[in-house]
Amino acid sequence: MTTQQETRPPAATKPVRWAADAVAAMREGARLRLDYSARSLWSVDRMIEDIRQEEAPFAAVELVLRGFGAYAGEVIARQTGGEWWSSGGDHWVRTPDGHLWDPIDEARRCYTGDGSLRLLCRDASGGGTRP
Numbered sequence: 001m002t003t004q005q006e007t008r009p010p011a012a013t014k015p016v017r018w019a020a021d022a023v024a025a026m027r028e029g030a031r032l033r034l035d036y037s038a039r040s041l042w043s044v045d046r047m048i049e050d051i052r053q054e055e056a057p058f059a060a061v062e063l064v065l066r067g068f069g070a071y072a073g074e075v076i077a078r079q080t081g082g083e084w085w086s087s088g089g090d091h092w093v094r095t096p097d098g099h100l101w102d103p104i105d106e107a108r109r110c111y112t113g114d115g116s117l118r119l120l121c122r123d124a125s126g127g128g129t130r131p
Contacts (some may be wrong), residue, residue: 012084015070022067040119048110069107074118076124
């Protein structure tokens with residue numbers, strides 16, 4: 001029997017680990033349970049908004065945002081049957097319809113007040129279209 005991890009492309013290795021780290025950190029630090037559901041992205045968007053309102057410097061939260069973005073990407077991959085792709089250190093999720101989604105950059109955009117991981121997941125799952 002093979003596990004899900006064994007059948008995933010090598011590009012998934014880092015973002016899956018980053019997502020798992022974000023889940024563990026939220027469970028231990030914020031007592032927030034993230035379950036890889038689209039609905040959980042509401043909580044992630046709110047958490048990013050709280051961090052933004054604290055006006056933490058980007059450099060201080062960059063790894064946290066990467067983890068949140070990877071978590072959102074993993075939600076998208078699981079919901080759509082998509083898979084992680086990478087090139088030059090960047091990571092995207094490719095959905096079965098051929099679109100590439102950049103949830104890690106979307107997390108950064110959330111931090112600037114111009115993004116939403118919840119809406120990105122909705123769009124990637126076919127619930128809306130995004131330019």
